[in-house]
Amino acid sequence: MKNCLFVYNPISGSNDFDRDEINEMLEIKVPGFTPYIIETTGENDEEMVLAEFQKYQPDLVLIGGGDGTVKMVAKSLKEQNANLLIVPMGSANGLAKCMGIEMISDAWEAVRDFKVHQIDAILMNGELCLHLADFGMNANLIKKFEQDDGRGMFGYVKNSLSEIFSSEAKKFLLKFDHQTIEISAKMIVIANGDQYGTGAIVNCKGVMDDGKFEVISLNPETAEDYVKMTMAFMKGNLDELECIKTWSVSSCQIDNLEGAEFQIDGEMMGCPDSISAKIGKHAFQFLTGKSFASCRTS
Ligand SMILES: Nc1ncnc2c1ncn2[C@@H]1O[C@H](COP(=O)(O)OP(=O)(O)OP(=O)(O)O)[C@@H](O)[C@H]1O
Numbered sequence: 418m419k420n421c422l423f424v425y426n427p428i429s430g431s432n433d434f435d436r437d438e439i440n441e442m443l444e445i446k447v448p449g450f451t452p453y454i455i456e457t458t459g460e461n462d463e464e465m466v467l468a469e470f471q472k473y474q475p476d477l478v479l480i481g482g483g484d485g486t487v488k489m490v491a492k493s494l495k496e497q498n499a500n501l502l503i504v505p506m507g508s509a510n511g512l513a514k515c516m517g518i519e520m521i522s523d524a525w526e527a528v529r530d531f532k533v534h535q536i537d538a539i540l541m542n543g544e545l546c547l548h549l550a551d552f553g554m555n556a557n558l559i560k561k562f563e564q565d566d567g568r569g570m571f572g573y574v575k576n577s578l579s580e581i582f583s584s585e586a587k588k589f590l591l592k593f594d595h596q597t598i599e600i601s602a603k604m605i606v607i608a609n610g611d612q613y614g615t616g617a618i619v620n621c622k623g624v625m626d627d628g629k630f631e632v633i634s635l636n637p638e639t640a641e642d643y644v645k646m647t648m649a650f651m652k653g654n655l656d657e658l659e660c661i662k663t664w665s666v667s668s669c670q671i672d673n674l675e676g677a678e679f680q681i682d683g684e685m686m687g688c689p690d691s692i693s694a695k696i697g698k699h700a701f702q703f704l705t706g707k708s709f710a711s712c713r714t715s
Pocket residue numbers: 426427428429430457458459460482483484485486487506507508509510511568614683
């Protein structure tokens with residue numbers, strides 16, 4: 418019999434499972450594995466996850482939480498060659514969606530299929546980014562959301578419209594291997610994944626295992642630009658708009674000339690003067706859902 422470790426964050430999203438319910442769920446949905454359940458506390462979780470991993474040597478690590486929990490587990494097990502799977506129990510689950518895991522039932526399907534994919538990560542000023550980082554509009558939105566002290570998608574969506582229309586373009590210097598570009602933009606995205614937790618597709622050609630990431634500048638100015646941009650976020654063809662520019666690279670430096678707010682994977686990072694980003698090709702192994710295998714691999 419194989420072992421599986423279930424790392425559960427009891428405060429993420431709006432789920433409220435107790436240990437017996439999780440055990441029952443795992444017995445049915447993850448047959449053939451002996452389950453070990455651990456709960457995060459918000460304190461020293463990385464050390465705890467690593468210690469439990471070393472104790473049980475699991476063949477599969479299930480992460481029941483949101484993006485923050487996924488990142489914590491990935492960081493903790495980065496040297497362990499662990500097979501990771503997200504069971505989306507957070508409020509937005511943006512990273513899970515990028516891996517073709519929209520709902521909890523997709524995670525159980527992924528266990529049945531057991532398709533393991535090597536997933537890239539981006540290292541930014543020593544921080545790990547698995548999903549999306551950005552300067553400007555979205556980072557401002559996350560900051561407001563944190564200040565509201567709310568969880569869940571409602572607060573985020575509530576603030577989006579006012580943020581979109583009030584934000585101002587800021588200057589950035591993009592330094593790639595052979596070129597330096599000065600640009601004004603309302604938002605600069607550094608993307609490993611393809612979509613935000615809202616389902617907005619920002620990185621239409623994003624592939625998570627190709628050893629590259631995308632730098633995307635968004636600078637909508639007119640009402641028409643905003644309407645087109647909103648539609649394109651839904652359709653997934655943002656790269657066809659004139660106010661959007663995309664570069665696919667394996668490293669870059671971005672100078673933040675006018676102090677825009679910055680966030681990595683939903684976590685505010687202040688207003689750094691400059692960030693250096695570099696791809697970590699095939700840094701992690703994740704089990705993925707069907708839609709990932711069909712269109713998001715190289
Ligand atoms: N038992 C706990 N009590 C309080 N905080 C916790 C506990 N366990 C983990 N945390 C905190 O939970 C946060 C991570 O939550 P996570 O991002 O996974 O969920 P979420 O915010 O609901 O989801 P999403 O990122 O999808 O919006 C971390 O800040 C971590 O410190």
